[in-house]
Amino acid sequence: MELLDAHLVPAVDGVAFGLLLFVVAAGLSLAFGTAGVLNLSHGTLYAIGAYTGAELSDGTWGGLALGLAAGTAAACVAGAGLSAATAPLARRGHLAQALLTFGLALIGGDLLIQFFGADELPVRVPEVLDSSVTLLGHRYPAYRLCFIVMAVLLAAFGTWVLTRTRMGAAVRAAADDPQMLAATGHSPRAVHTGVLAAAGALAGAAGVLGAPIIGPGPGTSENVLMLSLVVVVLGGLRSLWATFAAAVAVGEVQTLGVSVAPELAPYLLFAAMAAVLVLRSRFAEPAGAGHGSAASGPDPVARLRGRLAGLKRSSVWRDRLPRRNRAPAWLARLPGRAAWWRAAPLLVLLGVLIALPALLDAYSISLAGSALALGLLAVSVTVLTGYAGLPTLGQTAPFAVGAYATANLADAGWTMGPVQIVLSALAAAVFAAVVGPAVIRARGTTVLMITLAIGELTGAVVNQLKSVTGGADGLVGFPATQALWGGEGMLEESELYNYVLVVAVVAVALTLLVLRSPAGKLLTGTRGAEARMRASGHPVGRYLLVAHICAGALAGVGGSLMVTVQQYLSPADVGFEIAAFALLAVVIGGTTSVIGALLGAGLIVATRDWVAGSWPGHGPLLLGVLFVATVYVLPRGLAGLRGGGSGGGGQGGPPSDPTGSPGAPGAPGTSDTPRAEDQPPSAPAPTPAGKASP
């Protein structure tokens, strides 16, 4: 009883918070589950409502009603606009949608700050509610109780519409089989637009009513988006009640959790999300789990399979041999004209990168250095997203491991560059090996969420583990890195840049070599036709784990370079924003292109820090415009600029049909979920996606 007494207020707060999240997350879940739109600008819709509500609130009921009407309407219109914006992307997969909606969120956030100012707006609730009531001996704000009632009513109304009306039936039918809905005379496009408008209205209403709880400010959108993503992931897309339970649970973690166990609170949320996802993907794929153990076990079938796999692999090598034997060995090693042509962009890029220090000022040179470090991070994301088919938002975790390893090594007096690089890569690889099993069993957007949780958990650790990471203050003042034995610590920007360039070139060259080797082909095969790879005896899980470890090491090298070039490290350098940028750089680059990923990272850093330098404070706006423009102008990313569709420097992979492109026009856009069974059964194309690339 005493326990209840002490925690009553946070517990009730948790309910209010959870209900708020439920209303927001229901919209997100509706948009994703029934309209197929992964809406990363959903938090911005909430912010639109919250700002409007706060602006119009004047302490009267009329102000609240007016705010509610205006905020809901504004967010509803924005949602409908989103439907129009995503319509051309219907067949391009969730990554293209993520790029678009993230860009729109950045633009929207910037515009909201322009319009309403950068400070948190005060909210004035109606005077009657601006008091406190007594709740089992505790004073409690009346508005929150009133909000609980309103949110329950809103949730009940939404549930009633969705489950009891003809309109709701049409929405559920559209999620199930849009073609058959059309065959009954309802336009799926209209349903789609209606769903996104309704999702916007829900977010807007939640924003107006919830403004006194999560107030309108610059961080609101991201905060709300992240929490509602967690709710949607925990609750799944199937049932509103599960979403409801998840929302209240998340609300309680955020309030009751903080008051009961403040030490654990930062981890609880994402740890729960990761656990749910990993368990769910394990239950969903018993075949995968069974295969992993069978291949290593002693049973004869598995051994036979292993031998078959060995044969397969050696035949890949044998195919390559005759070509080499045609001419003297050394001649054959010289690449032919086609190879030079294919490598041309890479060589041009290399030339430009070498010439950069002579062309730029010190600040720009150091920007170019950090762009290279981020480029390596993006390349590691390409390896996972484009080649292994595991779209990731969590590569900042090994990146962080590498970065903090280097910073701590330097602090301990290990300032030798190559040693730092190797040890950081090793640390990151070990980290990737540990978390790998949780990642590689899932596919598609589930991977995105699991890796997001891993990234956020790492971020929480970084913030808590002050002795190693310096916490939120970051690390600064460690000795400079020496490029080679006998040298001195590098302090000049151009020196640092050259060091970073050399390491990056070596790392990228190694990556390209591996991707172009049979190992790269095995990964591509896994992404394209996993079931067939399994059936031909390939231990797919092991390939993916190795790919995950290698990508982790690569990200670790990137992190190490980041520290070396910046001479400073803060949690923001390894946060969600960087993870998102790395993934978006890959999408901009064309998903399976290594050089595209490097260019994408360069483009993002240049836009955010260099171009925005002449228009201070508008970095996000410019980035948003860049993302939105890329989605429409370059449907196949930078790699698509070359015409033939070969993936830039990464030709070792698939020449056509990268994950982010409309490779199989018949199949509706789930290209980041390559498994056939993930796709809705409405695909009219007679050829499965796997047949597309010879």
Next chain:
Amino acid sequence: MLELTGLTAGYHGGTVLHGLDLSVPAGTVHAVVGHNGAGKTTLVHTVAGLMRPSAGTVRLDGRDVTGQPAHRTARAGIGLVPQGRRVFAGLTVDEHLRLSYRPPRRGDTTRPSVWTPARVLELLPRLGERRGNRGADLSGGEQQMLALARALLGSPRVLLLDEPTEGLAPVLVRQIDALVTTLAAEGIAVLLVSPSPAQAVACARTLTVLTSGRMTLRLAGDDARADATELHAALELTATGA
């Protein structure tokens, strides 16, 4: 009356259906028979508006509906019972009926007959017993009934049946045959597509054999019922030809 002239359609680059001419007068059954991959489902999807033809026209009682999106062709009076039934897994039978019920516009007296949920349940009583069950929980035969009910509730002028007896027990197959005949007698033009000639012979006034997207034989149903050798020969030729 459904009229197709020179209908040509395909999937990104490959043409599947080559200039098909075909007409289904109101109140009759026209059966299209052909092997797997002959283009039967492509034909049905093109007529239903789920695919755009690359050439040719689809006319419905003289009105051109070529290339209209599926929901417009459905409203114009083309009902589709797709291959594999494709009922909505998460919707109950009742919700299916409510969602699909689309009475003709007031003043539209050209529909052969107007279907209401009550009338559909009278025709398909089994569905009445499963009103609260979700589409995914129904048996194959019940799903077929539901798919038929869904198409009928738009009060169609033309009914497209894509392999309606696929995977059903023989007793249900006979029931479906009887239903097709009943519906044609109501004045609906029925385009029936089937891989096996048996059902086609049982209820069609006209038969078309489709081979690799082209018509290779057309004969009257009565002739086929009297002597099926020509029909079987055409289909056998298909087998060796392919």
